[in-house]
Amino acid sequence: MSRRGPWPVRRRMRLRTKLIAVSLLLLAFVGAGIAVVSYLSMETYLTGQLDLQLRRSAHAATDHVPDPGQPGGSGAVPPNPLQAPGQGEGILMMRVTDGVVDTARSGWIDLQYQQHVIGSADVAALRALTPGASPSNVDLGIGAYRVESLEASDGSIVTVGLPLGTLDGTLSSLGLTMALVAAAGLLAAGVAGTVLIRHxxxxxxEVSTVANRIAELHLDSGEVELVERIEPSDNDTEVGRVGNALNRMLDNLSGALSARQESESKVRRFVADASHELRTPLASIRGYSDLVVRTQKLDDGGRDSMDRVRSQALRMQNLVDDLLLLARYDEGRPPALADLDLTELVVEAATDAEIADAAASARTGTVPHRWNIDVPAEAVMVRGDESQLHRAVANLLSNAKKHTDPGTSVTVVLETRPEGTAAVTVRDCGKGMDAAFLPRIFDRFARADTARSGTDGTTGLGLPIVKAIVEAHGGTIAVASGPSGTEFTIALPAARP
Structure with missing residues (x-):
């Protein structure tokens, strides 16, 4: 037998929720892929545009050098490349001639087109760049720049940079926009998917609801009418095929239940009719047997034979009476209910069982059972048929006597319970029953093994009769058995004051 762990059982996700979750998850993956590709594509495009602008500014700066052949070229003051045509906002430029930074033609322009001197730390970072290499990103004290270093026609090294703030801002706005659009799209898809999937x-x-209602029906006995059906739907869809298949299954099941009920009714009518018809010939057999014993002179062998005939006829009549009683219960005949004192009934049944046991023990020379009666001093009132309930208690007491050894203690207890029931418990101290026999102990003609059976013959109808009587009175019967004994408990609704 498996043991439950300390963790609670996780509830399974419903199919509708699972479909919505899977759909949203797939949509989120697709959206994330599109967003990443779009972001990277935009970043590559903007970086390429910035590199093109940077290359144009760098070439314009390197070409902005005085020609010695022109008038005033050899002795003229070199022009400032920051003032070259086409330079962008925030441009940074540094010219190094013969290893010395030309401060007159180096600096950076702010958004107000004011020229500023490059700091010594930024100068060291820019001079570390390799002339002719591809543009790269450099973090300077004045911000992040995209820079490129080239060699001018006069042999000087010109380093040009453009700020990355505009590019980073554009990419940030793009990322935020895509995130908001994706969230709104997922929300809209979730709402629309929920409506569509639910529909x-x-x-x-509906199929699940009908199946659950049918699963709660008691189909093992009695007349069962299956009126639940699924509304006809399109047979081309999976759901429609499931519903139509369930309808066909219910039709087949309804037919099988009707056939089973008709067969049970025939058997019950046969048992009732046969039992009723057998009572007359059995009474005749007993009457003629008594007449032969009284009027004819028989030797000892003949008298023993007639006694055997009489005892078997009596046993057969008891069996027929039991079958007839069960047939009447199967037909659903309600008992005649009246207020009765269960305390008095239990005491009478236990006293009768004790007297009968003492008489039988005296005839056979065996030790009688020890009978114990534990009932409350006050009356315990229930609604029921006195003769039927007396028979139920007497059957349990007789069952305890038959299936235990002589001298075994048998106790009958009557008590009231807080839930408003009166419980009659018959407990013996015998050897107990086999655990495999307990599930079918109330089946008709079921008999315990020889280890528990006594010398008296049994028909296997006593406990089914007890169960039928108790259930007809709205009560329950339970059994528990072990090596220390067997216990039957009848619980009946107590009568209202």
Missing amino acids: NLKPLE
């Missing part, structure tokens, strides 16, 4: 799975939920 399409509604027939399947």
Whole structure:
């Protein structure tokens, strides 16, 4: 037998929720892929545009050098490349001639087109760049720049940079926009998917509802009418095929239940009719047997034979009476209910069982059972048929006597319970029953093994009669058995004051 762990059982996700979750998850993956590709594509495009602008500014700066052949070229003051045509906002430029930074033609321009001197730390970072290499990003004290270093026609090294703030801002705005659009799209898809999936799975939920209602029906006995059906739907869809298949299954099941009920009714009518018809010939057999014993002179062998005939006829009549009683219960005949004192009934049944046991023990020379009666001093009132309830208690007491050894203690207890029931418990101290026999102990003609059976013959109808009587009175019967004995408990609704 498996043991439950300390962790609670996780509830399974419903199909509708699972479909919505899977759909949203797939949509989120697709959206994330599109967003990443779009972001990287935009970053590559903007970086390429910035590199093109940077290359144009660098070439314009390197070409902005005085020609010695022109008038005033050899002795003229070199022009400032920051003032070259086409330079962008925030441009940074540094010219190094013969290893010395030309401060007159180096600096950076702010958004107000004011020229500023490059700091010594930024100068060291810019001079570390390799002339002719591809543009790269450099973090300077004045911000992040995209820079490129080239060699001018006069042999000087010109380093040009453009700020990355505009590019980073554009990419940040793009990322935020895509995140908001994706969230709104997922929300809209979740709402729309919930509505659509719920609408399409509604027939399947109807199938589940009908199946659950049918599963709660008691189909093992009695007349069962299966009126539950699924509304006809399109047979081309999976849900429609499931519903139509369930309808066909219910039709087949309804037919099988009707056939079973008809067969049971025939058997019950046969048992009732046969039992009723057998009572007359059995009474005749007993009467003629008594007449032969009284009027004819028989030797000892003949008298023993007639006694055997009489005892078997009596046993047969008891069996027929039991079958007839069960047939009447199967027909659903209600008992005649009246207020009765269960305390008095239990005491009378236990006293009768004790007297009968003492008489039988005296005839056979065996030790009688020890009978114990434990009932409350006050009356315990219930609604029921006195003769039937007396028979139920007497059958339990007789069952305890038959299936235990002589001298065994048998105790009958009557008590009231807080839930408003009166409980009659018959407990013996015998050897107990086999655990495999307990599930079918109330089946008709079921008999315990020889280890528990006594010398008296049994028909296997005593406990089924007890169960039928108790259930007809709205009560329950339970059994528990072990090596220390067997216990039967009848619980009946107590009568209202």
